[in-house]
Amino acid sequence: KQAMWAAQVLGMEMLICTILGLTMFCQGVVSCISMYAQSHSWGTGSDAHYRLAFKWMELVFAADNTMWVVNSLGLGLLSGILWQVQPPKDDPQSGRELTRGLVSMSSLLSPNEKEGYDQVVEQIANRGFRLGALVRFWERLLDGQVMPGFDSGRSLTNDVVRRAIIPESRVDHGGFALATLWSSTETKPQVMVTHNWTNGFGSLVAAILADALGRADFHEVAAQIGTGSGLERVQAKLGSKLETTYWVCAFCINQHASICAGFAPEPPKGTPEWAVWDRRRYDSVTGEAFGLCNCRVEKVLSHTDARCELNKFDDMMTHLAWQVEGFTQLIVVDDVFDVLYRAWCVAEIFEASVLGMESRIQVSSQDAVDLNYDKLSLLDVRQCTASSQADKEMIMAKISDVEAFNLKIQELVFSEEMGLFAKWVGGNERSRHAGRIVRTFEPPVTSLPQADVRCWALLIVGLLVVGSSKTMGFLAPFALKRAVDLLSRQDYLGLPWLAIFAALKGMTQALNNSKTAVLCFIARPMGRRLAGRLFAKLLCLDLQFHAMRRTGEILRKLERPPRAVDTLLRALLFTLVPIFYELVVVFFLLLSRAGTDVAATVLFT
């Protein structure tokens, strides 16, 4: 659809250009014939000839006026003032017919098992909860009712799952997903939250609230909800947003059917994996070991079991993307960007993109992005971690082409236009830009004066181009006058003058149109010089400065000079110099032809 739309737009623009060209041509022909008729009529002096000449002149006027109208219309249409259409959204239905990104686990099952599998997908997909329920849960955590020792700034999601969510969701000897207990009826979520369990729970809640409030980052909201009064203020601002439904694995997966009675299988002692595993068994704030739940719910941990709730996130997302209009994804990025290194989360981001879902990110602040900017370029799903080897294997098994997956993820995260971080860093383009600056950077001491001379020379060339374009524009009417004068006396020396007029007109247009190209020529070396000098300055600063700065911050600063040069040159070459030049020339023309009073009046008004 979009391709057809683009082809139609291009065709339309070509048509407008053709019409513009044709009217120009017709006007030229009419002008020439009229001029010819005039030059003849003056010679003969007969009434019939004069009448004919007048007729032609009227035609020229009519042609002129028509051309004005057609040109203005063309300009309006081409520039988008009069006619602007948005590309059509590709049909969501056809988008969903795309081949699935990840390989569903159900493809390995028998038809019988598949039915059970789809039932579980349906069940977990119906476990959305309202934002209001999450806010109430947070309120109770703050009060210390649910989890003694809870710290809104430090407690991790893992702590809250172990010490609040699992006990809260237990009912007698059984247990449910906490979201099931919060919502009395089946609730379809509108937003799926992708996050990792080693992230602060306060950050998770703050990010969800900040997203609902339309904030760009969540550090302010995180600070606000740390106190009861701040939370009330946030709640008041949320208003009807409290009804929005969410899906968060910590609340929407039944922990009693999986992890409540134990931990992931123990990795070999002494390895880094063991240290990570061991850390997950203790509260990160109080250091207490987590108690285990002794409910009687059957644990289904095997990823090949159709009843398992942990291996179905891709099928659930597909199911919801079909069923819920505007089903979106919110990615909560923690301060160390771990979420992008968790196999699980990366797979969810990938699947959302394949399903054509809108994905938004919440980071705590620009600082966090600056600090982790380098890390992003190393994204590789093979390097990602999961809470157990089995989880990782399950996710890797879902990925049919790892290289393609990695490329897609890099694109999703980095792409300047569409990337998740487009708003925060210029992504690929920015780093490439910095790379270009560094690569083309000349040693500062030896070549500085020479390079400066070149920059000045280029600027003068630019001014000359603009000046000559304007001058020719001024001279063209004089050549035309001369031509008409000569031709009216039947003097054929007028014809070369006519040619000069045409040449001047053409040159004016050509120079005018090449201004942008000339600007590029001048702006690029100048911007590079400035960026190079800035880079040299930065290198000369003492270690203290560099120890305190983040790569992203410095890259952003390095990117400024080329842009600034471009803006300044654009203003100088396209606006200031031409206007000033025109003013001066018109002033002197009027001074010589119409006297001081008229010239001064025109100048001042």
Ligand SMILES: [Zn+2]
């Ligand atoms: Zn349990």
